[in-house]
Amino acid sequence: MSENDTPGTANPASRFPVIRSVKPGAVVGWMRGGWHDLRRSGWPSLFYGSCFAIAGWLLQIVFAEAYALFAGLTTGFLLVGPFLTLGLYDLSRRIEFGMPPRLLPTLAAWRPNLPNVGLFAALLAIVLLVWAxxxxxxxxxxxxGGFPTFGNVVHTVLTFEQLDFALVYFAVGGFFAMFVFAISVIAVPLMFDRKTDAVTATIASLVACSRNLVPLLLWGTCIGILGIIGFATFFVGLIITMPLVGHSTWYAYRDIVAPEEDEKLDDADAAAVA
Structure with a gap:
């Protein structure tokens, strides 16, 4: 096996994954694992984080006079984060299998399952546009208070200076964020790792949320806090926080979705009983 390939499943939609229940404390382990992979990977991880930061700066320049739309696009940019972090999942899987975490092969991590990844990305893009x-x-x-600037928007949202605006903005944005989180928390890693079809991966993600409501609510809160840190630092913090989220999500996926070896053993046991 070459350095450009990592182990994966060749037949995508043949089985529904086994979803395990985890304890709330598992979130700490996910974060610890994510931090380990961030340090182990180094600049390839920071490259992806820099892409998030650069995108934020470009949006700020392009929409310098339309901060209502800018705020929607920048916060909504995180809604398509599960798709944009595919390269980080690839880096984590390479580290898991003892392979060098090289950047170049991860840039095409979407190619083996392009139709399903593309379909899911299109869904997230539609959600982004609706949220904007x-x-x-x-x-x-x-x-x-007149024409808002980026500083006004960040200050108003973080300090609740305009309480009605902040509450409504968080409520509406929270709805979109929870929807995307529920359908994608393990969907994209599953499509990447096992080449699962988009529908099966989305349903599996919803099942994972229903069986692990408290742990995944905690994990979603951590993602939100890391995102806020990134925005509060005028996108500089995203260079670190987004790779941390991506790598940690890989550990969440590995913890929640049972390995295929376990599924095969369960099938063998069921066949023996029959």
């Missing part, structure tokens, strides 16, 4: 539109409406109805 909803953000504009919330600004128009609730934001007061």
């Amino acid at each position: 539109r909803a953000s504009i409406i919330v600004f128009a109805l609730f934001f007061t």
